[in-house]
Amino acid sequence: MSESPTSSKRLLAVCGKGGVGKTTFTAMMTRILIEGGKAGKLLLIDADPAMGLLNALGVDVRRTMGQVREEIIKTARRGGKEEKIQLVDMLDYMALEALSEMEDFALLAMGRTETLGCYCPVNELLRGTIETLSESFDTILIDGEAGLEQINRQVMRRVDTLIIVSDATSRGIQTAGLIKRMVQxxxxxxxEKMGLVINKVQGNEELLEQFAREMGLEVFGYIPQDENIAYHDLVGKPITELPAKSPSLVALRDIAKNLILR
Structure with a gap:
């Protein structure tokens, strides 16, 4: 994993409704951050229970934070006082066990939560542990759900930049506007900063920009429809292995350059 320093820590979160290409965007952004050489120590957090980022990156994990959460809840329900104290003391170690170290980045998958109900103290413990773990990294990139609740409850209280991904439709941009209002x-x-990336674009940028303005959203950039992505999805190849000159990667490099690689 790269050890090159960065000028300051970056916390980025990506969200968007299902089907807009949010996870594909996060996987491509991962590649660009690594290529740019300015990410320093990079931590990816897959906060979407579907864990599609693992497939997009072509990686697997031994353990998820959801499994850690289940252990905590089980002990809280059935364990004695001593067991509960020991469990709290072991939280940092358990989080490290769920951290998968790759050559160029580390990955933490939140996974699914099987136990229903409100467990706010448990969520706060997990969030505190993840925030402490994140202090060892220069750049944190979070792939979140559309509604962001999972990030807020269990991952981070705040990020520097929130990137809302939409497809090139008025409905998609309306959903992005709803996410913006939830944040506000x-x-x-x-x-601190929030904006829109419009994905799968096939022209009509001016009209899309107008839709975004009506929602009060800054447009960070446009990513064109890319047949290479469709092919990689079809045959199950990681998105990180897209050809270097794929239209989507070329467009995203420009977005990243203006947004986070300056």
Whole structure:
């Protein structure tokens, strides 16, 4: 994993409704951060229970934070006082066990939560542990759910930049506007900067820009429809292995350059 220093820590979160290419975007952004050489120590957090980022990157994990959460809840329900104290003391170690170290990045998958109900103290413990773990990294990139609740409850209280991904439709951009309003109402994660990336674009940028303005959204950039992505999805190849000159990668390099690689 790269050890080159960065000028400051970056916390980035990606969200968007299902089917817009959010996870593909995160996988491509991972490649670009590594290529740019300015990410330093890079931590990826897959906060979407579907864990599609693992497939997009072509990696696997031994353990998820969801499994850690289940252990905590089980002990809290049935364990004695001594067991509960020991469990809290072991949380950092358990999180490290769930951290998968790759050559160029580390990955933490939140996974699914099987136990239903409100476990706010458990979520706060996990969030604190993840925030402590994140201090060892220069860049943190989070692939989140559309509604951001999973990030807010169990991952981070705030990020520097929130990237909302939409497809090239008015409905998609309306959903992005809803996410923006949720953030502004302090119901979900806090961020310093927020904007829209419109994916799968086949022209009509001016009209899409107009839709975004109506939602009060800054457009970070446009990513064109890319047949290479469709082929990689069809045959099950990792998105990180896209040809270097794929239209989507070329466009995203420009977005990343203006947004985070300056």
């Amino acid at each position: 109402s302090d119901r979900v994660i806090q961020c």
